[in-house]
Amino acid sequence: MALLAFDKARVGDLLQVLSGDFAVYGPVRGDDGVIGMAPADDPGKILFDFQNTTRSVKGFVQPQCEVMFTYPQDGEKAPILEEFPGPEADTLLFNLRPCDARGLWSNAECYDNPDNPNKDYYFPRRRERVFLAGLGCAAPCPTCFCHATGGGPFSTEGLDWLMTDLGDRVLVETLTDKGERMAAAAGDVLEKTKKGDDKKAEDVHQAAMKKSPRGLKLGAPANKEMMDIFESDIWPKIAETCINCGTCTYSCPTCTCFDILDEVVGGEGRRFRIWDACMYPLYTLHGSGHNPRPTKTERVRNRFMHKLKYNLKRHGTLSCVGCGRCVRLCPVNIDIREVAAMMGQVEPRAAGQAG
Ligand code: SF4
Numbered sequence: 001m002a003l004l005a006f007d008k009a010r011v012g013d014l015l016q017v018l019s020g021d022f023a024v025y026g027p028v029r030g031d032d033g034v035i036g037m038a039p040a041d042d043p044g045k046i047l048f049d050f051q052n053t054t055r056s057v058k059g060f061v062q063p064q065c066e067v068m069f070t071y072p073q074d075g076e077k078a079p080i081l082e083e084f085p086g087p088e089a090d091t092l093l094f095n096l097r098p099c100d101a102r103g104l105w106s107n108a109e110c111y112d113n114p115d116n117p118n119k120d121y122y123f124p125r126r127r128e129r130v131f132l133a134g135l136g137c138a139a140p141c142p143t144c145f146c147h148a149t150g151g152g153p154f155s156t157e158g159l160d161w162l163m164t165d166l167g168d169r170v171l172v173e174t175l176t177d178k179g180e181r182m183a184a185a186a187g188d189v190l191e192k193t194k195k196g197d198d199k200k201a202e203d204v205h206q207a208a209m210k211k212s213p214r215g216l217k218l219g220a221p222a223n224k225e226m227m228d229i230f231e232s233d234i235w236p237k238i239a240e241t242c243i244n245c246g247t248c249t250y251s252c253p254t255c256t257c258f259d260i261l262d263e264v265v266g267g268e269g270r271r272f273r274i275w276d277a278c279m280y281p282l283y284t285l286h287g288s289g290h291n292p293r294p295t296k297t298e299r300v301r302n303r304f305m306h307k308l309k310y311n312l313k314r315h316g317t318l319s320c321v322g323c324g325r326c327v328r329l330c331p332v333n334i335d336i337r338e339v340a341a342m343m344g345q346v347e348p349r350a351a352g353q354a355g
């Protein structure tokens with residue numbers, strides 16, 4: 001794969017040529033001050049110096065509300081999945097953060113696992129059409145802990161490009177065949193690197209690691225057995241302040257739960273799915289009226305056990321990329337890093353230990 005660069009003053013040219021092949025989205029600050037991914041129509045608004053988008057990018061592959069198929073109300077014609085049109089164009093997410101790329105594709109364990117004969121129909125089709133041009137984090141925010149989950153401010157995992165902001169220039173490392181296709185679409189806006197670019201990039205990477213908040217190492221061998229943690233008395237204490245608002249799950253790039261609903265509009269039925277959240281009591285309510293997670297305590301326990309224990313056991317990875325969104329957005333300041341410590345899932349780092 002290749003190491004290339006572009007002058008930051010030419011970002012408008014870059015986005016313009018890329019938009020010939022892709023629907024390009026990038027981080028912009030809205031009128032309300034909230035940063036989110038939006039069509040990159042105005043290059044002057046595309047952010048390079050920002051912490052992260054308020055919402056993750058998972059909606060590009062797992063839409064918050066997605067029509068799965070339609071059917072006539074009389075039911076004579078069976079629904080045909082192949083009618084699913086998928087995204088209208090190949091989509092390029094520009095300047096997304098590396099943690100979000102890790103989150104996006106870690107959800108493939110749920111939706112696109114080759115060992116699962118019943119894997120999802122929609123996720124793989126959307127996934128094929130999403131291209132990721134990541135921008136490393138030169139200044140990680142204090143609530144981020146990507147390094148503790150196996151990533152890092154300049155992690156390449158899941159990305160097609162990793163970009164490093166060098167000030168007036170941006171270094172572009174192509175990482176995949178998709179990344180090569182993006183570089184071909186960029187044409188001569190991408191140039192050869194200059195002498196010293198790689199050294200400057202390495203300095204930026206090292207400085208970012210030094211700024212990363214320290215003291216966590218999730219995914220370490222558990223200090224306690226699974227059932228000891230499951231039955232621990234920490235859960236009522238953590239649940240006491242939780243209001244089950246679902247903000248943590250909706251903002252999380254690695255939450256995958258959904259509900260499936262049917263509705264009839266104008267004689268046509270449609271089946272759609274929407275994001276759901278394990279923090280809601282209805283999520284686990286059975287048709288019989290029984291609810292296996294009837295109180296906040298069970299629901300809070302499930303969320304953290306899933307993120308930090310069950311997924312690790314089932315897939316060998318955490319269901320958390322350390323983006324810090326749930327830490328920043330929880331209205332009652334429940335902090336997954338503190339919960340992890342209470343669960344014994346934290347291995348304190350030795351003084352001076354890197355990574
Ligand atoms: S954001 Fe906080 S209060 Fe809301 S459900 Fe999550 S842990 Fe509970």
Ligand code: SF4
Nearest residue numbers: 252320321323324326
């Ligand atoms: S659990 Fe919290 S910190 Fe971890 S990926 Fe989800 S929102 Fe980010």
